[in-house]
Amino acid sequence: MKLVVFGASGRIGTELVRQAVAAGHTVTAVVREGSTLQVPLPELRLVAARAGVAGGLAEVVTADVMDPSSIAPVLAGHDAVLSALGPRPKGPSDVLTSSARSTSQAMQDGGVRRYVVVSVAGIHTGNDGPVTKYLVKPLLQRLLRESFADARRMEELIAGSPLDWTIVCPPRLTNGAAKGTFRSTTEGTVRGGFTITRADVATYMLDAVDDAALFRKTAVISN
Numbered sequence: 001m002k003l004v005v006f007g008a009s010g011r012i013g014t015e016l017v018r019q020a021v022a023a024g025h026t027v028t029a030v031v032r033e034g035s036t037l038q039v040p041l042p043e044l045r046l047v048a049a050r051a052g053v054a055g056g057l058a059e060v061v062t063a064d065v066m067d068p069s070s071i072a073p074v075l076a077g078h079d080a081v082l083s084a085l086g087p088r089p090k091g092p093s094d095v096l097t098s099s100a101r102s103t104s105q106a107m108q109d110g111g112v113r114r115y116v117v118v119s120v121a122g123i124h125t126g127n128d129g130p131v132t133k134y135l136v137k138p139l140l141q142r143l144l145r146e147s148f149a150d151a152r153r154m155e156e157l158i159a160g161s162p163l164d165w166t167i168v169c170p171p172r173l174t175n176g177a178a179k180g181t182f183r184s185t186t187e188g189t190v191r192g193g194f195t196i197t198r199a200d201v202a203t204y205m206l207d208a209v210d211d212a213a214l215f216r217k218t219a220v221i222s223n
Helices: 011-022 041-051 068-075 095-110 130-143 145-159 198-208
Strands: 002-006 026-031 056-062 080-083 114-118 164-169 172-174 183-185 195-197 217-222
Touching (some): 002 011, 011 026, 011 041, 011 198, 026 068, 080 095, 095 114, 095 145, 114 198, 164 198, 195 217
Parallel strands (some): 080 114
């Protein structure tokens, strides 16, 4: 497939680009002004060569994801958009909401329908045990109230769009190698699921792209 990755310079975005190239997808990696890919292009091409695949990194593009007119030309001819943008850790923020609004508009204008985006598990409570539901989640929601509010608004905006979207909600993110196994549900939350590696989040997102069962679904995932 031909994929666009927003937030390609971040840690989940880096994994998305690396794994997509290794799987043979053609990737357009979008970064903001002043940012670069964490993985050098020659290394990515070597990843593709070692995997024996015909795809690979098409280009790295600098664009303002908040401006539909800036990203619309980037989306032309692509099969799907994956967003690894994250909320600001502190203070008021509308990064997720504004970027989703801009991306949704550009996708509709350009005829691209498949949209896979990262959110957060902390704003969902279905199936949680008593300790998580009444102690852990309320504490997180107080500490991260601005970023959680941004994530909620983003999810509502995307769910109201006509796109074939999937919202992927991981819990606390960890670094390191992929574990290769994870749990997921589109009905509530994963009970006892407190962490997941960024590499596994990227794997789930890539697998979700052509999984019609996940169209217009919110999936909570964890290791």
